[in-house]
Amino acid sequence: MPDPAPPADCIAARALDAHVAWILDRAADGPALDAWLVDTVDTLLAHAETLTLAEAVSCEQVTETALRYAADLPLTGGIPELIGAVARALRDQPALADACIGDLVPDDAIRTFIAKISELHGLRAGAVAELHRSDAVRGLVATLCLHALRGWIGEAAGRAGRLGALGQRLPATVRDAFDLILARAAEQAGDGAAGLPEYLLRHIDDHALQDALETFWDRLAEMPVAPLREGLGDDDIEDFAALAYGYWQSLRDHPTYRAMIARGVDAVFERYGDTPLRALLVDLGVDRAMMLHEARHYAPSVLAVLHDRGILEAIVRAQLAPFYASDAFAGAVGGGTATTR
Structure with missing residues (x-):
């Protein structure tokens, strides 16, 4: 490919050098850069007064971008390590040494x-209905009741002394029968307890529930x-990070997740599609x-680094050089045809 730069001895080369120098001077930290930033922001906001969100970008474009980064972007194996490192840093934060949960x-x-x-x-009514129909809830209540009955009888036998010793000398068949009776009693308690949430729902009003939750x-x-974070070791954090990563990976592949993202973007455009960008901001x-x-916070420091390393000049020159070496520039100054297009 031909060199896009104009010959060094022609007007195009001098114009290119002057143009590059002018831009670099304006990019240097000082009044010129600040004036450029103010003018740029004000110009953008002036156009944002009349340009709407739907005119600037389509709902389909935003949805495609959202899905690309939220659902389709490959996640590398380094992410769990990063999550774990951040979690460990937060756990070891000195400010948490004397903090309570209420402070956070x-x-x-x-x-x-x-x-x-x-x-x-x-x-609440829907949750109670599910609890009432759940065999798992009945089983859990029955198990808890069985353990409670055994513990209570064991304590009573221990206090009785000789009665406890007598119980140990009973035939195995009698003890098994007694255990069966306890299990049946616990099962019945579970069946009866399944209706307890519904009873509470009828008899506990909003204020009572609110008071109970606020007390908790x-x-x-x-x-x-401090005690909570002391019980959370590095291995625990790594395990949680791996679990969170695995959950996120599986969630991203679920069609419902993608549908929710798309519907969320639709909702934004339904509300703001015809709204000027300035009003949206x-x-x-x-x-x-x-x-x-x-x-003003970012531009001066970023531009200064690029300028010091020669990166900014290389970028600007690469953008402008093809124009100054083109027929368009030669025709504009009436100098004939340049060496390249």
């Missing part, structure tokens, strides 16, 4: 959440974090001052 979770938010839960009558939260909020809490602050 906003109290007002929890109480508001509890109040809302107390109002969800339909959700009050106790939980006072629990110190305002709704999202992004204003001119914030945009300028972030531009």
Whole structure:
């Protein structure tokens, strides 16, 4: 391929050098760069007054991008290690040494959440119905009752002394029969307890439930974090990271997950598709001052590094050189035809 740079002794080469130098000077940290940043932000915002979200990008494009990164992007094996490293760093954070759970979770938010839960009558009724129909719940209650009965009888026998010794001398068939009676009693207790949630649902009102949940939260909020993190070893964190990674991998492949992403994008466009981008930014809490602050925060340091290493000049020159070596430039200055197009 021909060299896109114009001959060094022609006007195109001098114009290219001057243009590159002008851009680099404006990119240097100082009044020129700040003025360029302000002008760029203001120009973008001026166009954002009339350009809508749907005009700038389609719902299909956003959905495709969201699925590409949320569902289709290959996840490397280094991600669990990164998750584990971050989790260990958070666990070992010195600020947690004297913290309680209530210091990490906003109290007002929890109480508001509890109040809302107390109002969800339909959700509570549905949960109770599932518990009532669940054989697993009955089995769990029966198991707990059986252990409780055995423990209570064992304690009573121990207190009785000789009665306990007498029980040990009973024939095995009698003891087996007694165990069978206990198991049957526990099973009946489980069947009866299955209706307990429904009974509670009828007799506990919203305020009582809210008070119970808030009492539980009050106790939980006072629990110190230190003992909890001391019981969480490095191996535990690595195991949790691997489990989370595996769950995320399987979730990404599920059609329902992809459908939810697509529906979420649709909802955004239904609400903001015909909204000017400036109004959308305002709704999202992004204003001119914030945009300028972030531009001034990052641009000078990034451009300075690129400038010092010659990267910025190479990028600018590579972008401009083909034009100054083209027939378009030669025709514009009336100098005939350049060596390349």
